Amino acid sequence: MITVTSKKDCCGCTACAGVCPLGCITMQADSEGFVYPVIDASKCINCGKCDKICPVQNREPETTPRKTAYIMRNNDADIVRNSTSGGATSAFCEAVVKEGGVVFGAVYDESFRVMHRCIDNAEQLELFRGSKYVQSNTEGIFAEVKKQLESGRKTLFIGTPCQVAGLKRYLGRDYDRLLTIDFVCHAVPSPMVWDLYRKTMEKKFGAPITSVNFREKSFGYHSSTITLTFANGKKSQENTLTDLMMKSFFDSISTRPSCHECAFRRADRVSDLTVFDCWNITRYVPSVKDDDKGYTAVLVHSDKGEELLKSVADKTVSYSADFDLLLQYCGVMALKNPPIHPQRDAFFEALNNGTGLEQAVKTYIPVKLSRKVFGKTKRTLHRLGILKLMKRIKAGGK
Numbered sequence: 174m175i176t177v178t179s180k181k182d183c184c185g186c187t188a189c190a191g192v193c194p195l196g197c198i199t200m201q202a203d204s205e206g207f208v209y210p211v212i213d214a215s216k217c218i219n220c221g222k223c224d225k226i227c228p229v230q231n232r233e234p235e236t237t238p239r240k241t242a243y244i245m246r247n248n249d250a251d252i253v254r255n256s257t258s259g260g261a262t263s264a265f266c267e268a269v270v271k272e273g274g275v276v277f278g279a280v281y282d283e284s285f286r287v288m289h290r291c292i293d294n295a296e297q298l299e300l301f302r303g304s305k306y307v308q309s310n311t312e313g314i315f316a317e318v319k320k321q322l323e324s325g326r327k328t329l330f331i332g333t334p335c336q337v338a339g340l341k342r343y344l345g346r347d348y349d350r351l352l353t354i355d356f357v358c359h360a361v362p363s364p365m366v367w368d369l370y371r372k373t374m375e376k377k378f379g380a381p382i383t384s385v386n387f388r389e390k391s392f393g394y395h396s397s398t399i400t401l402t403f404a405n406g407k408k409s410q411e412n413t414l415t416d417l418m419m420k421s422f423f424d425s426i427s428t429r430p431s432c433h434e435c436a437f438r439r440a441d442r443v444s445d446l447t448v449f450d451c452w453n454i455t456r457y458v459p460s461v462k463d464d465d466k467g468y469t470a471v472l473v474h475s476d477k478g479e480e481l482l483k484s485v486a487d488k489t490v491s492y493s494a495d496f497d498l499l500l501q502y503c504g505v506m507a508l509k510n511p512p513i514h515p516q517r518d519a520f521f522e523a524l525n526n527g528t529g530l531e532q533a534v535k536t537y538i539p540v541k542l543s544r545k546v547f548g549k550t551k552r553t554l555h556r557l558g559i560l561k562l563m564k565r566i567k568a569g570g571k
């Protein structure tokens with residue numbers, strides 16, 4: 174019977190709940206909003222399947238990475254604008270659906286909670302587009318993936334490295350028609366903090382949220398903002414250092430405990446492809462000028478991954494890149510755990526005791542005044558072309 178003695182040992186992938194033959198494991202949120210398995214001991218027959226399936230308890234031995242890397246961008250400018258980096262992931266999804274396959278990825282539901290879903294038509298793929306910096310709910314999804322595979326359909330699963338690892342252990346065997354993409358993952362923030370954030374923002378702006386974009390590019394890829402729109406036409410546009418949600422994410426105060434000792438931060442990844450932000454294309458491809466629209470860095474780990482990459486050749490531009498250099502400068506989080514914030518427990522305790530999110534952020538991770546001023550003047554700096562100049566200076570004049 175699976176027991177989580179330390180929260181650092183459970184990534185919340187749901188594989189144990191999915192494999193239990195008697196359905197006696199449910200995933201329940203703790204006081205921080207992260208799900209963990211809870212077992213109904215009166216039903217459990219001690220078959221041990223849950224222990225055997227856990228991807229954290231049963232880490233795969235390290236292998237030598239393939240060391241193939243590319244920097245890619247979707248040819249469709251709208252897709253690039255609405256994607257986190259270069260929109261390469263959208264091209265992969267499209268290729269699978271075009272062949273009659275299905276894609277599993279993360280979407281917002283009608284209340285803007287982040288959930289995994291299955292999509293099999295090109296029109297709906299835009300729902301996957303863009304990173305949602307919240308742990309997505311994968312309950313029941315692994316069984317759905319298995320069903321699609323067993324029915325013979327090509328199936329692409331996109332998720333955090335731990336979700337992909339959980340899925341693979343759940344399936345328990347290789348499927349030729351299964352493709353997986355993970356991303357370099359800083360960590361996953363708490364769904365409870367995300368709920369509090371939405372409520373805080375809706376109260377502040379006086380209307381329900383109608384759209385969310387965690388990495389909106391109206392000031393360019395390098396100055397992306399988390400942009401929310403509200404039913405009354407108002408708009409919130411904050412940068413990663415001033416926004417309550419993004420600041421608590423990047424300061425690692427709202428993130429899942431297991432992310433800070435992640436079992437899957439390694440160069441040999443669990444997936445066929447790994448995607449992440451390419452922050453400085455000129456470092457790897459000197460002939461290309463950085464136009465601040467974003468490029469996706471892609472690592473290839475298998476022949477299936479290489480094939481998927483080839484299948485989108487007419488929909489993307491791609492440059493071969495140095496694997497080690499790309500990881501060193503853009504994919505640091507593939508290898509290095511972010512340190513957990515020393516005030517994390519106090520932050521969650523305050524939230525559970527009724528302190529509002531705004532106050533908790535102010536107390537434990539206050540936003541610097543200089544950052545606030547910069548955030549407020551960003552639009553003007555952008556309009557005057559000063560923001561672009563600042564970015565150029567920061568990038569070493571390129």
Ligand SMILES: Cc1cc2nc3c(=O)[nH]c(=O)nc-3n(C[C@H](O)[C@H](O)[C@H](O)COP(=O)(O)OP(=O)(O)OC[C@H]3O[C@@H](n4cnc5c(N)ncnc54)[C@H](O)[C@@H]3O)c2cc1C
Nearest residue numbers: 256257258259260261262278279303304305358359449450
């Ligand atoms: C929680 C999180 C942390 C990340 N941390 C880093 C990092 O530290 N460094 C880095 O370089 N890149 C990180 N990324 C990846 C990065 O944000 C982009 O997803 C990546 O650059 C691919 O961009 P794209 O334009 O090709 O695709 P996008 O349009 O961004 O597509 C992203 C795909 O990811 C899936 N997805 C989105 N949100 C989630 C979620 N919450 N859970 C599971 N799947 C999801 C969607 O289904 C979609 O198919 C992170 C992403 C997430 C969701």
